[in-house]
Structure formats: C-alpha cells, structure tokens
Amino acid sequence: MNATDAIVATAAVALAAAVLLARDLRAAAMSFVAFGLLLALIWARLGAADVALAEAAIGAGVTGALLIDAAAQLAGPGRRGGRGPTALAVGLLGGALALVLAHGAVSLAPSAGEASRLVAASLDAAQIVHPVTAVLLSFRAYDTLLEVGVLLIAVVAAQAAPPVPRPPLHHDPVLARVAGVTVPLAVLVAVYLLWAGATRSGGAFQAGAVLAGALLLARFAALPFDPLATRPVLRRAMLALGLAVFIAVALGAGGAAGAVLAYPAAWTGALVLVIEAALMLSIAASLVALFGVGRPQ
Amino acid sequence: MTLWLATGCVLVAAGLVALLLHPSLMRKLLGFNVMGGGVFLVLLAVAPRAAGGSADPVAQALLLTGIVIAVAATALGLLLARRYRAATGRSELPDDEAAGTDD
Numbered sequence: 001m002n003a004t005d006a007i008v009a010t011a012a013v014a015l016a017a018a019v020l021l022a023r024d025l026r027a028a029a030m031s032f033v034a035f036g037l038l039l040a041l042i043w044a045r046l047g048a049a050d051v052a053l054a055e056a057a058i059g060a061g062v063t064g065a066l067l068i069d070a071a072a073q074l075a076g077p078g079r080r081g082g083r084g085p086t087a088l089a090v091g092l093l094g095g096a097l098a099l100v101l102a103h104g105a106v107s108l109a110p111s112a113g114e115a116s117r118l119v120a121a122s123l124d125a126a127q128i129v130h131p132v133t134a135v136l137l138s139f140r141a142y143d144t145l146l147e148v149g150v151l152l153i154a155v156v157a158a159q160a161a162p163p164v165p166r167p168p169l170h171h172d173p174v175l176a177r178v179a180g181v182t183v184p185l186a187v188l189v190a191v192y193l194l195w196a197g198a199t200r201s202g203g204a205f206q207a208g209a210v211l212a213g214a215l216l217l218a219r220f221a222a223l224p225f226d227p228l229a230t231r232p233v234l235r236r237a238m239l240a241l242g243l244a245v246f247i248a249v250a251l252g253a254g255g256a257a258g259a260v261l262a263y264p265a266a267w268t269g270a271l272v273l274v275i276e277a278a279l280m281l282s283i284a285a286s287l288v289a290l291f292g293v294g295r296p297q
Numbered sequence: 298m299t300l301w302l303a304t305g306c307v308l309v310a311a312g313l314v315a316l317l318l319h320p321s322l323m324r325k326l327l328g329f330n331v332m333g334g335g336v337f338l339v340l341l342a343v344a345p346r347a348a349g350g351s352a353d354p355v356a357q358a359l360l361l362t363g364i365v366i367a368v369a370a371t372a373l374g375l376l377l378a379r380r381y382r383a384a385t386g387r388s389e390l391p392d393d394e395a396a397g398t399d400d
Contacts, residue, residue, distance in 0.1 A: 006300065016331045019327055020315040020324070020331060035334070047346060047351040048360065054360075058364050059334075059368070063368050071323065073382065074379065074388040076389050094313060101306040105305070106299060110345070113345035116344075116345065119347070131347065132357045132358055135354045136362075140358060154370070157373055161377070205364070283365070291372070292376060
C-alpha cells in the first residue's frame with residue numbers, strides 16, 4: 001500500500017458519498033461520472049487495463065450519460081429517506097455488513113493463482129495472444145455468448161415498453177460542428193480498440209461503447225450520418241448481428257473443430273475477429289437503443 | 298490489497314443502504330451501481346496477479362461481463378422509472394403505509 005493508493009481509495013469513498021447523498025439528481029449523476037472515472041483509475045492501478053478501458057467507456061461514459069439524461073425527467077421533491085429509526089437501523093446494519101464482508105474477504109485463504117497460470121499455459125493451444133481476449137472468446141466463450149443474449153433481451157424488453165414522451169431535441173450548430181470532428185475520430189478509436197483486442201488491451205466491449213458514444217453524439221447533434229435512426233431494418237439487423245454471428249460460428253466452426261464454440265486450428269484469429277466485429281456493432285446498437293432517443297425534429 | 302478490499306466492502310454496504318433507504322427510483326439505481334463498483338473492487342482485489350503484474354485474466358473477463366450487464370440493467374431500470382413516472386406522475390415509490398391503503 002502506498003500514499004497514492006490511500007488517496008485514491010479515500011477519494012472513491014468520498015465520491016460514492018457524493019453520489020448517494022447529493023441534493024439533486026443531476027449533481028448525483030455527474031458525481032457518478034467522476035466516481036466511474038476514479039474506478040477506472042483503480043482498475044489501472046490494479047493492473048486490469050481491459051477493465052479500466054471498459055469502465056471509462058461504459059461505466060463512466062454510457063452509464064453517466066444515461067443518468068444525466070434521466071435526471072431531468074425523474075426529478076423528485078429532493079432527497080428524502082435517511083431519517084428516523086428505520087434509517088438508523090438500516091444504516092447500522094449496513095455498517096455491520098461492511099465489517100463482516102471485510103472480515104470475510106481479508107480472511108480468505110490467498111489464492112495460488114491457479115486460474116491465471118492455467119490461462120497463461122493454455123494461450124498457445126488457444127492461439128490467441130491476449131489473455132483476456134482468450135478467456136472471453138475461447139476458454140469462457142459460453143459466458144460471453146450468454147452475456148450478448150442478456151444484452152439483446154434487455155433491448156427487446158426496453159423496446160417492448162411504449163415510448164416515453166420526451167421533449168424534442170433541437171438542432172444546435174455549435175454541437176453539430178464539434179460532433180462533425182469528434183464522431184469520425186471516435187469511430188476510428190473504436191476500430192482501433194477492436195483491432196488491438198487481438199494482441200493487447202481492448203476488444204469488442206470497449207470498442208462497442210466508444211462506437212455507441214459516436215452514434216449518440218451524431219444523433220444529438222443531428223448529423224446527416226445516422227443510419228440507425230433512418231433505417232429500422234438496419235437497426236434490427238445490427239442489434240441481432242452479434243448474437244447471430246456468434247451462434248453461427250459456435251455451431252459452424254465448432255462443427256468443423258469437433259465441439260461447440262471450438263475454433264478450427266488455422267482459423268482462430270480470423271474467426272475471433274469476425275465475432276468481435278459483429279459484437280462491437282451489436283453492443284453499439286444495443287447501447288444506442290437503450291438510450292431511447294429519437295431523431296431531433 | 299487490504300486497502301482495496303476495505304474500500305470495496307464500504308462501497309458495497311453504502312450502495313446497499315442507499316438502495317434500501319431512498320424512495321427515489323433513480324437514487325436506488327445509483328446505489329445499485331455504487332454497490333456493483335464495490336463488488337468489482339473486491340473481486341479484483343482478491344484475485345491474484347498474473348505474471349508481469351497484470352491482473353488475473355479470468356477476473357478481468359468476469360468484470361468486463363459484469364460492467365456490460367450493469368449498464369444494460371441500469372438502462373432498463375431508468376426506462377421503467379420513466380414509464381412509472383409517465384403512468385403515475387411519481388418518480389418515487391410510495392411509502393409503505395400509503396402502499397398498504399392502496400390495495
């Protein structure tokens with residue numbers, strides 16, 4: 001433990017308090033963005049670069065934008081709750097829970113690191129260079145497949161609810177100008193993150209989140225480039241693409257390799273890239289769909 | 298590591314208390330997300346480092362999955378909260394006593 005870690009940990013707890021105790025929802029949502037970025041910093045300090053990228057893009061970026069967007073519509077009569085005997089009891093129980101959890105976590109037998117040794121030893125057999133990508137798309141590909149399914153179910157559930165009326169967005173020339181420069185750059189970063197995922201930190205999730213940011217910015221700024229809003233067929237195809245390609249590869253290539261979700265030896269790199277590209281498009285389309293924002297008038 | 302474990306446990310408890318106490322739906326979702334951050338922190342802190350100082354790849358993959366599921370759940374929750382607001386005019390759950398008399 002060193003001084004920087006102690007400062008970062010204290011700041012994380014202070015920001016969490018700011019999120020949970022803020023007077024109005026907008027301030028709480030903005031504090032949450034700062035909290036998410038600080039978490040990304042913690043992941044980086046713990047050596048988890050992949051998680052840090054995803055936290056910054058998804059945890060702080062997309063979640064923060066969702067919260068700030070919702071704060072205006074969900075404003076209530078200020079902060080309530082947190083007084084009276086019930087609150088006191090729940091607060092005390094919460095403190096006790098923290099102590100019990102900390103005691104349990106600290107007294108855990110130190111893990112020998114069997115899992116990460118196994119991953120390192122199996123990388124050659126999997127023919128994937130980056131260990132996190134190997135876990136996501138080879139060793140535990142089933143988890144990732146189901147995760148994409150969960151994301152699609154969330155989108156279907158969100159779209160099944162009748163749309164909530166919301167004030168129309170207005171065309172803003174300054175925003176349009178800024179977005180005109182930022183959107184192509186963000187698309188470039190997304191493609192880079194996807195490509196980098198094969199050999200180092202990056203991959204479909206981080207790339208999908210950045211692409212979602214680009215698409216949303218294009219929509220908020222009313223840029224003429226907004227294929228998802230103008231073509232419903234394209235939107236649905238893009239939502240389903242990731243799961244469809246993943247299942248097709250799992251069965252097709254898996255059939256050739258002798259087991260579901262296995263890759264034929266010479267094709268691993270190409271198939272993983274195809275799956276990741278499809279996942280990136282679907283994750284981006286899903287995050288945009290979950291925003292539920294229509295085109296500006 | 299003890300420092301990160303302690304921080305994670307405090308975040309889990311604080312998020313859970315907020316989730317239970319705040320009647321506001323959006324504040325409940327904020328509590329849920331802070332709690333999730335605490336769970337991720339505990340998970341990464343107990344996982345041993347791999348060779349070269351990077352974190353355990355299995356734990357990293359679990360966290361990546363968790364982050365995506367958390368944003369999907371949050372977005373769905375916010376959408377339902379908006380629907381609830383549109384349908385009832387409220388953005389908070391009713392008090393327990395008031396809810397009892399509604400039936």
